[in-house]
Amino acid sequence: MKSLRIGLGAAALAALLAGSLATLPSTAATANDQGLRAAARGTGVRIGTAVDATALTDDAPYRAAVGREFDVVTPENAMKWESVEPTQGHYDFTQADQLVAFARAHGQLVRGHTLVWHSQNPAWLTEAAFTPAQLKDILRKHIFDEMGHFRGKIWAWDVANEVFNEDGTLRDTIWLRALGPDYIADAFRWAHQADPGAILFLNDYNVEGVNAKSDAYYALIKKLQAQHVPVGGFGIQGHLALQYGLPGDIAANVRRFDALGVKTAFTEVDVRMQLPADPIKVAAQAEGFATMLRACLLVRHCVSYTVWEFTDKYSWVPGVFSGEGSATPFDENLQPKPAYQTIRETLMLAGRR
Numbered sequence: 001m002k003s004l005r006i007g008l009g010a011a012a013l014a015a016l017l018a019g020s021l022a023t024l025p026s027t028a029a030t031a032n033d034q035g036l037r038a039a040a041r042g043t044g045v046r047i048g049t050a051v052d053a054t055a056l057t058d059d060a061p062y063r064a065a066v067g068r069e070f071d072v073v074t075p076e077n078a079m080k081w082e083s084v085e086p087t088q089g090h091y092d093f094t095q096a097d098q099l100v101a102f103a104r105a106h107g108q109l110v111r112g113h114t115l116v117w118h119s120q121n122p123a124w125l126t127e128a129a130f131t132p133a134q135l136k137d138i139l140r141k142h143i144f145d146e147m148g149h150f151r152g153k154i155w156a157w158d159v160a161n162e163v164f165n166e167d168g169t170l171r172d173t174i175w176l177r178a179l180g181p182d183y184i185a186d187a188f189r190w191a192h193q194a195d196p197g198a199i200l201f202l203n204d205y206n207v208e209g210v211n212a213k214s215d216a217y218y219a220l221i222k223k224l225q226a227q228h229v230p231v232g233g234f235g236i237q238g239h240l241a242l243q244y245g246l247p248g249d250i251a252a253n254v255r256r257f258d259a260l261g262v263k264t265a266f267t268e269v270d271v272r273m274q275l276p277a278d279p280i281k282v283a284a285q286a287e288g289f290a291t292m293l294r295a296c297l298l299v300r301h302c303v304s305y306t307v308w309e310f311t312d313k314y315s316w317v318p319g320v321f322s323g324e325g326s327a328t329p330f331d332e333n334l335q336p337k338p339a340y341q342t343i344r345e346t347l348m349l350a351g352r353r
């Protein structure tokens with residue numbers, strides 16, 4: 001169990017550190033004692049957020065909150081293929097580099113997101129008629145180029161994102177069509193060569209509970225392990241919606257992946273609702289955030305819990321789901337909601353184990 005590797009010593013040390021930092025004349029340090037990252041110390045789980053690269057430069061209160069509250073960050077869009085290689089052979093890592101530098105300056109780790117996907121690929125890739133052999137070379141080069149650029153600076157990479165349909169069949173993508181199902185194993189092998197230190201994840205949505213899609217991942221990971229493919233983690237995105245309810249078997253699902261020996265992580269947590277929000281929805285939302293966090297804290301190998309934006313100001317939800325929103329732990333004015341308090345209290349409970 002987690003308590004074995006945490007121990008009282010770490011909790012006591014965290015408390016001591018919190019005390020000594022509070023005496024420093026720095027508002028950042030004082031705020032750190034209150035933030036989620038302080039609460040997460042000693043729990044074995046890192047607390048993260050997706051980061052909007054433009055907001056990170058332009059919005060000072062947002063930037064301060066990213067540094068204060070989180071100890072791992074994921075670029076929400078800045079490392080996607082269309083962002084880094086908008087024209088074939090011409091890379092632009094500017095925004096991603098800024099985030100990596102910010103993370104380093106703030107003692108944060110970085111989750112890289114994402115290398116092989118069906119979405120947000122550059123037009124030069126999707127609109128040309130490449131042969132399968134060319135596509136294989138292009139994919140290998142992409143993985144080596146991007147991971148090579150960040151080599152040693154990325155804690156975990158979402159290597160393959162959203163490869164299954166809801167019924168557990170492989171998603172029809174340019175990769176599956178051209179390269180067949182082995183494109184996934186190839187991508188992980190190349191990724192491991194490109195940056196052997198990074199933890200390599202599969203990542204998807206609608207895999208919070210036990211269902212056909214999460215069953216497919218369970219089977220895939222077992223198969224990859226049998227083939228000695230270096231898959232290191234299973235990322236459960238955690239995009240939930242109150243109107244559909246919370247899966248009842250989230251903890252059991254995380255537990256079965258944990259038992260495979262891979263790391264697990266909640267990678268894109270948000271809990272949206274039909275607007276307007278009301279006190280019951282807000283309470284149910286807090287419970288949704290807490291349920292996923294507890295599922296992570298209950299197993300040995302769940303390494304991080306990342307929200308997909310921490311403030312409604314930059315959440316993707318209203319732009320995609322009409323009439324829905326309020327999906328994150330902070331409102332549009334960066335004021336914490338009950339979900340924030342619940343996450344913090346859950347982390348503090350875990351830190352006392």
Ligand code: 9MR
Nearest residue numbers: 076077113119120161205237268308316
């Ligand atoms: O939050 C991201 C949004 O800003 C982008 O427009 C969108 C494009 O597909 O991707 C969003 O992030 C997605 C993530 O990369 C993968 N899982 C689903 C997320 C929400 O769509």
